[in-house]
Amino acid sequence: MKKSISSRLLLVASSFALLLFEISSIYGQHAQQPWIESGPDKGVLARHSKSPDGLYALAWVVAGDQTAIDWELLKNAQDSFYEKYDLRELWIVDLARNRKLCSLGASIGYVRPGSHRTLSVAWGPLEGGRRFAIIGYEWKWGTEALLLLDVGLDNCRETQIGQILDSAVGAAVKRSRAQGEAYDFKYNISDLPEIGLKTGFGNSTTFKIPFTVKSRERGKPVVEGIATLKLTRRADTPSVTVNKVSIEQLREDPFADDARLAKADRELNALYLHLLKRLKPADQEALKTGERDWIQQRETEAASVKGDYYDNNRIVSDRALQRLTEQRIAELRKRIESLRKQ
Numbered sequence: 001m002k003k004s005i006s007s008r009l010l011l012v013a014s015s016f017a018l019l020l021f022e023i024s025s026i027y028g029q030h031a032q033q034p035w036i037e038s039g040p041d042k043g044v045l046a047r048h049s050k051s052p053d054g055l056y057a058l059a060w061v062v063a064g065d066q067t068a069i070d071w072e073l074l075k076n077a078q079d080s081f082y083e084k085y086d087l088r089e090l091w092i093v094d095l096a097r098n099r100k101l102c103s104l105g106a107s108i109g110y111v112r113p114g115s116h117r118t119l120s121v122a123w124g125p126l127e128g129g130r131r132f133a134i135i136g137y138e139w140k141w142g143t144e145a146l147l148l149l150d151v152g153l154d155n156c157r158e159t160q161i162g163q164i165l166d167s168a169v170g171a172a173v174k175r176s177r178a179q180g181e182a183y184d185f186k187y188n189i190s191d192l193p194e195i196g197l198k199t200g201f202g203n204s205t206t207f208k209i210p211f212t213v214k215s216r217e218r219g220k221p222v223v224e225g226i227a228t229l230k231l232t233r234r235a236d237t238p239s240v241t242v243n244k245v246s247i248e249q250l251r252e253d254p255f256a257d258d259a260r261l262a263k264a265d266r267e268l269n270a271l272y273l274h275l276l277k278r279l280k281p282a283d284q285e286a287l288k289t290g291e292r293d294w295i296q297q298r299e300t301e302a303a304s305v306k307g308d309y310y311d312n313n314r315i316v317s318d319r320a321l322q323r324l325t326e327q328r329i330a331e332l333r334k335r336i337e338s339l340r341k342q
Helices: 002-032 071-076 078-084 162-176 259-278 281-304 313-341
Strands: 035-038 041-045 056-062 087-094 099-104 117-123 131-139 142-151 156-160 183-187 200-203 206-215 221-232 239-247
Touching (some): 056 131, 142 162
Parallel strands (some): 142 183
Antiparallel strands (some): 035 041, 142 156, 206 221
16 A cells, blocks of 8 residues: 555656646747647737646637738737737637637627737636636726636636626615616726735635726716625536625735735734844834835835736736745844844
8 A cells, every 4th residue: 555655646746747847848938939729720828817827828819811810920019919910719728738728708709808908817726626717808998798717627617707796796886875877897807916815816716806886977986895706616617606795995005915925924024023122222223224125125126027928917026025025034033043142
């Protein structure tokens, strides 16, 4: 039995190493060739659509004659390519195996992901080889379509959830305001953390989505808030339940929103206060000044870090913030340990 378990562990380790090699190879390939081929079609990797672990992404097939498409424009000026061509079909692609996983769109119409249409996706964590994802088509007046995906190694399932969410949010808005107005709903998917504390995926089946509601008649925002969704995996199609709708002011504070950043920040603050109490007054002022300077430097450095064209820039920036914060934690620990030895 022990030998069998060891053999299995060795096989798993070997498979994981091979997977990492494949992913790293694919990243290099995509730097030169930003599409995936399936039969006669090429799926163009959608900007900012890569999952945080790099395993999946969205891709869109250009409408029209495939032989007349200017693929060099895609390599040299992705934004211009987006503006020039229309979308015919949307894919989920498996980057690890460099292939199309499935086509989407049975429940939504196809729209071009250009300047007037934004295609966004939030990927949930893997659980048992599958993960949920939320896809949104946004335009000037709000979210045009909202799709829940259940993605596995060899298949994916989809369902439209926009009407369910609109109904729940609309009911909450009417309870808090005078009735009689028509509203447009916009759900923010493009700027969510990798693991969310207040928004985004809190775990594999819970998703908190920020929203803004506008008066259709006046064209102005009337309320904003967060809707908490419970995602359920079924054999035929995934489903969603709106557990809670909170009318509240949205804040752009990564440390209050990203679960890992919040944890690192709490630890840093505790160490900072502990060190401050142990220092002499002159050294306390120096520590305060140094901490303010470091915070400014951290924000500037994290804001300058960018992923590739297909990464979620918010996630890339959050990871840089976490890395820099953990480095500062290590520095303060060394200072505290040095004082103990004196």
